[in-house]
Amino acid sequence: MLTEVALTPQVFDPENNPDTEPWLGCISELGHGFFPRGGAPPVMVANLQDGGWAGEVKNAVGRITDHRARVRVQQLASRLKEIVIDRPSVNYWPDGEEGWANEAVASHKFEPIGRIVLTDGFGESYQPSAGKCCTLKQTCQDTFWEGIQSSGPVPMNIGQQVALLRPVCAHAHYLVLKLPHVRGSRDDETPFAAALFESAFRRSARFQPVQAELHVSGEGLQGRALTNTVSNIHSSLAQALPRGSEVLLCLRPRFIDRKLVAGILTKSAGQVLRAPRWAISFDHVARPHDNRSDATWSLIAPQNLAALAKDLDMNATSLLDRRMLHF
């Protein structure tokens, strides 16, 4: 599933990659892996130092004089903005590749980063205090890409499933979880929802707080049945969620699909807008007592995100009801 990758800006710098051909080969490999044709990018790229990393990458690309190399690297660098997520700075402004590597490792200690990629020249001698560091040429090996995939089988265990979604839980500014069988019971999909939101709310104070939304099937729920169901869901979530957190519960007409849509908040003309960045389709999610051996999850391609986000609009007139649950 989704994996977070940090790269030092020197990975894009011609001065740190004197062998042009192998360097461009690795850049192509990253391009293929990060942006599979027709599929969803299975990685997030850490924009270290509160986004200062992106500026350093831009400067590095600007130093490329070889036209062919410049076009190739610029193409990748310009598309990275679609998958970067800002990470708060930990150390002072990094000086050189060692500084950036140390920044990535220090940031990893706050919130794990799946891979930290360094240039070949520097990476071979670097001794990290934590984190999974590798050199640029290792990105051309299959081992680097293990577990980084747009779709695949996942174990039917709530803890393991939520762990796979940790990058989204940690970085999304908002999460919309759509599950059909949530009634507040211990045997339905409520425990999965609770665990997922718990993971999302459990983030460093340096990260932006998250808005959580749970869309459930509310067909036929009226009067007392509706009140009881909402109350049960609230009680079940309350056991997992920290005090002060909030979840918007949206009751929809009957549906059978399971989705998670997440993204970042951005401003446009004085309004805060939701920019969808990641979406996952689940054929099943784990329940506490589940007999299934596994499920298949797929990241949803970016070209389908806008329509999906529109479908999950919390202000949609098709919603049967919505309640803000306070904990």
Place this chain on the structure above:
Amino acid sequence: MITKIAIENFKGIGERVEIPIRPLTLLFGPNSAGKSSIMHAFHYAREIFERHNLDADRTIAGGDFVDLGGFQNFVHDHKPDNVIRFRLDMDLREADAPEYYFPVATWRMFPAWSSGWVSVEIAWDDLRQRPFVKSYEAGVNEDLFGRITCERGEVVISKCEFDHPALMDETEEDEDLGVTPLEDLVHELDVEEFLAGDDFIHLLNQEDALPPCGRPLTIDHNWEAEPSFDPEGQRQPAGAIAELVGGLSQVFVGMADIARDELRRFYYLGPFRQKPPRDYTPPRFPDTSRWATGLGAWDVLHAAEEKLLDHVNLWMAHEVGLDTGYTLQRKGYVLLDEEGPLYSNLVTYRAFDEIEDLALELDQQPKRGQLVLANEAGLLLALQDVGEGIAQVLPVVVAALCPDASAVQIEQPELHLHPKQQAALGDLLIRGALGKPAKPIIAETHSEHLVLRVLRRIRETTRGDEPFMGIPVTAENVAVYYVQMKVGQSSLLSIDVDDKGEFVQPWPDDFFEIDFQERFA
């Protein structure tokens, strides 16, 4: 100014789509997805309000370029049972009050109107084998004012909100009582008597539900009773009826008139611009239909003030503009008959003996104007002698800068242009949409370079950089729509732009990824 159009059952558009119009509205999408249908919807709307041409094939705005083919061709799915619906929302803050049409209505209603809308339903009449306006609605400040319907040839005001808050007369004492002048009138006229027990107000002298533009409604009334006079006893029965007619007309007809006037000044520039012939002569009367083929731009330039020509040249030649290397020059020629005495006197120098007479003679000869292009070396060239890109872009430049249009629709503004010039087109469209005079621009385009320039200007504005051309651009100024065809229907997806000049929603196709995929494949 038209701020939104809603379309239903027109061409590829089945279910209702609403398109809010911003100063710069960009339509993207695959070929034949329905982008042009949106453009054509404006043309058809103009036909409806200007000429009551419901079975339109050729349109005024589309000129020689657009042929809608008649109702049965453009109704969605070609099913005559489908009802075409349009709604136009308008910003009335700078619109002229329509009350001059109906001076009898003396209440000052209009100042309270900040926006208004008209909505029409066009259906097929099986009996007469032609389309008719089945229903017409007018609204003020978002709320419905009234509806006129046409059923089996009977035209009635089937709904009217006499107590519409926007009709409150701020100058009248009744304001305190919350009674509108129209409500007051209806009460005074004893509406039940007035309507002779009917539920509706019947209308005469109109073919269907669309009110006659530019003239008041004609009410079929059966009113003979004495009205109750106001305390001063000043109002006369005939005057009261006329005032009611005036009031109803002011909203129903006035709103249609505003829509018509707005649509009349929509300039449409089609996707292929023609070069004027070498012996081109501009028409003596402006003809907006010539914009569809781009010739309208040449007509405007011929008659334009020097200032417009200077602006066009600045954009054509300056390095921060399109940098084409060409400027336009207006040349005037006197036509001389080779067989005539003046010509023979000139070639034999005899004419110069009487120099004052010569000037007079020359002034009386027929003249012709011609627009030519001058390249950087000063060589004058006819438009036929330069590259296609110049011929295609020049009408775009004129349309963007022309002060006469209320709005401009352009298909493929980037046609035949180099990528750098496509980016500069982004600035040109910004200038047209947000400069002075500003006019909304709706452009159908496939140009990534154009949209990237617009996004860059938004980013620069947010960052506080000196605005290019002194025109700040915000996310609010730009609307981007992606039109796509799904299961035989055009649908519209709004792609928001944030203050950082980035798209909020991911692009629905490979539009911005083609280069990447080609290079990394």
